[in-house]
Amino acid sequence: IKHIGIFTSGGDSPGMNAALHGAAKAALANGMRISGVSRGYEGMIDGDFISLNEKDLQRTVHKGGTILKTARSDRFRKEEGRKAALKNLEKKGIDALIAIGGDGTFRGMLAFSELCTLPFIGIPGTIDNDLAGTDYTLGFDTAVNTAIENIDKIRDTAESHNRVFLVEVMGRDSGYIAIHSGLGTGADGILIPESSEDFNRLLEKIRHYHSQEELIVIVSEGDELGVGPVASKIREVNPSVDLRISILGHVQRGGHPSAFDRMLGIRLGVASVKALLEGQKNVMAGIVNNSLTLTPFEKVVKQHQVDAELQELLTLFYLK
Ligand code: ATP
Secondary structure (H helix, E strand, O other), X not given: OOEEEEEEOOOOOOOHHHHHHHHHHHHHHOOOEEEEEOOHHHHHHHOOEEEOOHHHHHOOOOOOOOOOOOOOOXXXXXXXXXXXXXXXXXXXXXXXXXXXXXXXXXXXXXXXXXXXXXXXXXXEEOOOOOEOOOOOOEOHHHHHHHHHHHHHHHHHHHHHHOOEEEEEEOOOOOXXXXXXHHHHOOOOEEEEOOEOHHHHHHHHHHHOOOOOOOEEEEXXXXXXXXXXXXXXXXXXXXXXXXXXXXXXXXXXXXXXXXXXXXXXXXXXXXXHXXXXXXXXXXXXXXXXXXXXXXXXXXXXXXXXXXXXXXXXXXXXXXXX
């Protein structure tokens, strides 16, 4: 391999720039060139390449988002788009690709590999932490820290007024952000897509609530009820509740990556180049039990269920 192309795709997440730095460092140290592709598959189709300067990358490790920009691409879903992308890679002399993204991005690579024999390596980049093949995805730790910081602030004001707050956090169909940020802030309830039991218990608590203290309930965005209907139900069982809703939203996606995400990005960036050197293809680099692992793209499916230990914690804190 002489020339690696690297890109970010799908949703952005803090730590992506650190992964770029790790990969560039490892590529250059092994005598390879590395170029960035702007805006994921969209930029690949448009032939939008960015030369990566190792010194510049060193100075963006601390930055959230992705300096390469990211996008979703409908054109890449069609063979015509993938053919155009391949032509541009060939013109540029790129003979291997590293993608930082989610399972959709890796499915795209599998579709691409039907057209060509280039080796593809993936790095899990999503704040949702919902991918099989790694204990942590890039950006999850930062997102949880951001959520915690904001929920602590909400508690201050909730406490001053004895209010009930519903705080919606991100995570799509996975409750990882909700559980981590809820337990980490001493929340009074956590509603996640994986379990609806908690809601009835929470309603019981609300029914007997006499505004003697504040109450914080974390609602995962993927919770089947959703924050609006949860609020209506609460008002129904106890109309005297002074209820507020706070949707944390995209602040959870941005911000400087945490120390953990910076290191995770660097480790996975280096690991992806190492995987290419070992002749690997169509695998995602991940961290399992703090060791680097490679998982075939076919097995990197969305993992909706939070792991058993977290479920146990939820039961202990909210259902006992
Ligand atoms: P996130 O977890 O942030 O959503 P993702 O990588 O899962 O990230 P997607 O939008 O699902 O995000 O996928 C990224 C891009 O990968 C898509 O916009 C599309 O261009 C490409 N892609 C996904 N699935 C396929 C497929 N089956 N065939 C071809 N391309 C695909």
